[in-house]
Amino acid sequence: MTVTSRSRTVLQALLSGTSLLLAPAVLAQSEAPPPPAPVAEPAPASEPAPAPPVSVEPAAPSVPPAAAPAAPPPEVKKDKPWYERIHLRGYTQVRYNRLPSFRVNDALINDQGDRFLGKDNGFGLRRARLVFYGDVHEHVAIYLQPDFASVIGDQYHVAIIRDWYADISVDSKKEFRFRVGQSKVPFGFENLQSSQNRLALDRNDAINSALKDERDIGVFFYWAPAEIRARFKYLVDSGLKGSGDYGVVGLGVYNGQTANRPERNNTPHAVARVTYPFQFGQQFVEMGVGGYYGRFNLAAAPRDDAAYAVARGPDMVDARAIVSLMVYPQPLGFMAEYNLGRGPSLGTGPDEELLIDSRNLHGGYAQLMYKLDDVAGMTLIPYLRGTLYKGGKKFETNAPRYDVRELELGVEWQIFKALELTGAYLIADRNSSRYPYTQQQGHVTRVQLQFNY
Structure with missing residues (x-):
């Protein structure tokens, strides 16, 4: 029987009394590779060589661990310069009133409304507006609107200010705000509705006779909850012909002599309006009431017959009350307004025709409309409006x-969105706005192209 080297080692350990506990170490040693062959050392010198000096370097100074880098300061949000907050938009209306009509009367004119009525008129710029607007501060917004199609005397296309005001909000939600400058006076619905959105080509005489160009210089306060402000915006942006955001409650004082005219007395007008848009089923409805009071100082001048129109006192009572209803076209719509009051007026009878006094007035309008969406990818809105005013x-x-x-x-x-075309047929019975103020009847066919930008 052949005895392996491993067995021989174990036997030697047992015979020498070595503990079996050391066997693994012995075995490890027995399995270790054999040591290298001995190398002949050089003969010792007579004296041992001194040990070479050991170079001892100074210990490096202890460096404290580097502190964690400080967190960068929070980034300060810089406000945009005011001129980067200003936006620009506008619209232009080009009108032609000489299309064939059933009954043409060149004596039928309307200086307050469409100045292109009457003979010897062709194409005209009815409105040419630019609007500069924006939030120049968290609590301050501006709105500047010149019109480049105004008429002064026989000069057309004159630039004049329509709106020039600032909205100063009291709270962060902008539910309470003051409007300071020249702006629309919060009276009625159609007066506040932009001509860019209105269906009829001109505003009605009954309500618009209260305020020339719908504006005056003053201070107005508006309040509306945030959700109602969003609703006012939706009623305009959705194409439903809203009037814009003039608050649920509007209060104000203003000169009272109408836009772009100086005050002529020390008694400003006061105005108040309450309106509320709500949803009735699937349709939006808006109802409102309002009124104003003041004293008006009018211009009296000699007439062509050399007779003078004499005013009864310099400051005559000028006051009105109004009710408004708007059923937004979804698709059928209806709107109506009626106002009554007192205001300066020339007499009509033989004993009063030369006397200007504060006299009773009343009148209003009613309008039906129907909104047809997606007609070959476009929108059609036919309408019918009747107006009465005395x-x-x-x-x-x-x-x-x-x-x-x-x-x-x-x-x-x-x-x-950028282009609209309106055609209208007008049947009118009204007195002329020029002396001798005779009653005129006639029909007018008009067309207007509006481009928005």
């Missing part, structure tokens, strides 16, 4: 008294 026009020389009955049938064709 009262003076205080801002015209000698405040002539008007008797107006009009019916307008038209359709607005929204080709796309």
Whole structure:
């Protein structure tokens, strides 16, 4: 029987009394590779060589661990410069009133509304607006609107200020705000509705006779909850012909002599309006009431027959109350307004025709409309409006008294957002706005192209 080297080692360990506990170490040693062959060492010298000096370097100074880098300061959000917050938009209306009509009367004119009525008129710029607007501060917004299609005397396309004001909000939600400058006076619905959105080509005489150009210089306070402000915006942006955001409650004081005219007395007008848009089923409805009071100082001048229109006192009572209803077209819509009050007016009888006094006035309008969406990718809105008014026009020389009955049938064709075409047929029975203020009847066919930018 052959005895392996491993067995021989174990036997030697047992015979020598070595503990079996050391066997693994012995085994490890027995399995270790054999040591290298001995190398002959050189003969020792007579004296041992001194040990070489050991170079001892100074210990490096202890360096404290580097502190963690400090967190960078929070980034300060810089406000944009005010000029980067200003936006620009606008619209232009080009009108032509000489299309064939059933009954043409060149003596039928309307200086307050469409100045292109009457003979010897062709194409005209009815409105040419630019609007500069934006939030220049968290609590301050501006709105500046010049019009480049105004008329002064026989000069057309004159630039003039329509709006120039700042909205100063009291709270962060902008529910409470003051409007300071020249702006629309919160009276009625159609007066506040932009001409860019209105269906009828001109505002009605009954309500618009209260305020020339719908504006004056003053201070107005508006309040509306945030959700109602969003609703006002939706009613405009959605194409439903809203009037814009003039608050649920609007209060104000203003000169009272109408836009771009100086105050002529020390008694400013005061105005108040309450309106509320709500949803009735699937349709939005808005109802409102309001009124104003003040004293008006009008311009009286000699007439062509050399007779003078004499005003009864320099400051005459100028006051009105109004109710408004708007059923937004979804698709059928209806709107109506009626106002009554007193205001400067030329007399009508033989004993009063040369006397201007504060006289009773009343009138209103009603309009039906139907919104047809997605007609070959476009929107059509036909409408029918009737207007009645009996009262003076205080801002015209000698405040002539008007008797107006009009019916307008038209359709607005929204080709796309930037382009609209409106055609209208007007049947009018009204007195002329020029002396001798005779009653005139006639029909007018008009077309207007509006481009928005």
